[in-house]
Amino acid sequence: MELSGEGGEAQGTGDMVLPLLYSAVAVALGGAVLRLLLRQELESGLAAALRLLLALFSQPLCSMAMPGYPGLCLFSLACLLAYSRLPVPQLLPVQGKAILITGCDSGFGHALAKYLDKLGFTVFAGVLYLDGPGAQDLKMCGSDRLTVLQLDVTSSEQIAETFEHVKAQLKNRGLWGIVNNAGVLEFVADAELLPMNIFKHCMAVNFFGAVEVTKIFLPLLRQAKGRLVNVTSVAGVTPLLGFAGYGASKAALNMFSNILRSEIAIWGVKVAIIQPTSFRTGIFGTSDQWSNQHKKLMQYLSPDVRKDYGESYITSCIDNRAKYHDESREDLQTVLDDISLALMAKNPKRVYSPGQAALYLPFLHQYAPTCIFEYVMISLVGSGLNQPDGVKEKGSHQ
Structure with a gap:
């Protein structure tokens, strides 16, 4: 009985921590994107908005497909991939200018x-x-x-x-x-x-x-x-x-x-x-x-x-x-x-x-x-x- 109680308490704590970690990943992605916007290093537009929305809305899918921390890792990877694929300004060559x-x-x-x-x-x-x-x-x-x-x-x-x-x-x-x-x-x-x-x-x-x-x-x-x-x-x-x-x-x-x-x-x-x-x-x-x-x-x-x-x-x-x-x-x-x-x-x-x-x-x-x-x-x-x-x-x- 006591062992079962301790396990339930640990599981309850885990249930509380996971949503916070999911939120932390989403906030980190938002902060990184905001930094790019403030530094004028992001080509804002439909393509960038869709990538970010897909990454953020993948959270419930990740938690359902892989419950627990594996799902969190999958969501983090999706956010990282979306961030790395954001369109940046296309620069022209310098030579001759x-x-x-x-x-x-x-x-x-x-x-x-x-x-x-x-x-x-x-x-x-x-x-x-x-x-x-x-x-x-x-x-x-x-x-x-x-x-x-x-x-x-x-x-x-x-x-x-x-x-x-x-x-x-x-x-x-x-x-x-x-x-x-x-x-x-x-x-x-x-x-x-x-x-x-x-x-x-x-x-x-x-x-x-x-x-x-x-x-x-x-x-x-x-x-x-x-x-x-x-x-x-x-x-x-x-x-x-x-x-x-x-x-x-x-x-x-x-x-x-x-x-x-x-x-x-x-x-x-x-x-x-x-x-x-x-x-x-x-x-x-x-x-x-x-x-x-x-x-x-x-x-x-x-x-x-x-x-x-x-x-x-x-x-x-x-x-x-x-x-x-x-x-x-x-x-x-x-x-x-x-x-x-x-x-x-x-x-x-x-x-x-x-x-x-x-x-x-x-x-x-x-x-x-x-x-x-x-x-x-x-x-x-x-x-x-x-x-x-x-x-x-x-x-x-x-």
């Missing part, structure tokens, strides 16, 4: 020039400072396929000179890709505090520069039926506090890219947008640059605005900018992988969003109630800011 990248002095552009060079592309790396450390590093580390060119995207003359140089080097074989990466952030502060020259500079580099480069080089791109890749930002689709100048310029580039995608599709040219977030690049600047910008900012402010906001609030904007820099990711490989996919995939996606916040922030902005979204923004971006002096004074009188 040439890419123009702007903004290669540092950050994404600098790392991308090295990365694409190692993959075998012919790379034309545009830099703002031809004698700067970034340009010198590319010249030393790059292969003979990598050419460093002087290219200020706000200079029509330099854009035209670069076009003639690239066209001569390609010898009628066309340009496979353009990566409009050059960008500036300038000062991060309330829109009212930013002088007009910052708004104009952001638009000149981030938007008008990319548009002019695109327009000049499109004949070469059409010839190769290649790719246009524009690096924008999550700030271009989500209103981030303090990023009015930068975000507006990136939003303009997003709209330009989306319209152009439809217009030039008939030529066989594909357009992709890269929307990274929270990566540590040279765009944040240095503490010395922040200090100099702070002095210039104070000079531009009218007496009324300076009084209403106060020195402590404006200084906290600098502290917040340092926080963005320190909390951002140093590893840029995720961005490089997405850009290379946009250039090499047979059917590139419309938008690639590397970075953790690049997915949930636009989702919150679009679907969450405004009060919830603004609370999240204040918590993430505005938590390090003091209150303006004018707000403090009003609060004290109420």
Whole structure:
């Protein structure tokens, strides 16, 4: 009697554990698939959905055909087989393809020039400072396929000179890709505090520069039926506090890219947008640059605005900018992988969003109630800011 009781208890425990193990296998499969989706490494479609559904719905069949742990092993094997057969992006060959990248002095552009060079592309790396450390590093580390060119995207003359140089080097074989990466952030502060020259500079580099480069080089791109890749930002689709100048310029580039995608599709040219977030690049600047910008900012402010906001609030904007820099990711490989996919995939996606916040922030902005979204923004971006002096004074009188 006692032995029978112990056996029954053991069997009952086994009956409880097996469903949990089946669920764990299903969750593991779902997590692995989600990871592929987030990394843009899965060709989503009917074929992928059917494979996953067949694997998941095979659970009752496996448990009926082979009760106990043999059935669990069979189900695990079915999930593993379904995962291994998921369609991945088809990549085109690299040989003979040439890419123009702007903004290669540092950050994404600098790392991308090295990365694409190692993959075998012919790379034309545009830099703002031809004698700067970034340009010198590319010249030393790059292969003979990598050419460093002087290219200020706000200079029509330099854009035209670069076009003639690239066209001569390609010898009628066309340009496979353009990566409009050059960008500036300038000062991060309330829109009212930013002088007009910052708004104009952001638009000149981030938007008008990319548009002019695109327009000049499109004949070469059409010839190769290649790719246009524009690096924008999550700030271009989500209103981030303090990023009015930068975000507006990136939003303009997003709209330009989306319209152009439809217009030039008939030529066989594909357009992709890269929307990274929270990566540590040279765009944040240095503490010395922040200090100099702070002095210039104070000079531009009218007496009324300076009084209403106060020195402590404006200084906290600098502290917040340092926080963005320190909390951002140093590893840029995720961005490089997405850009290379946009250039090499047979059917590139419309938008690639590397970075953790690049997915949930636009989702919150679009679907969450405004009060919830603004609370999240204040918590993430505005938590390090003091209150303006004018707000403090009003609060004290109420």
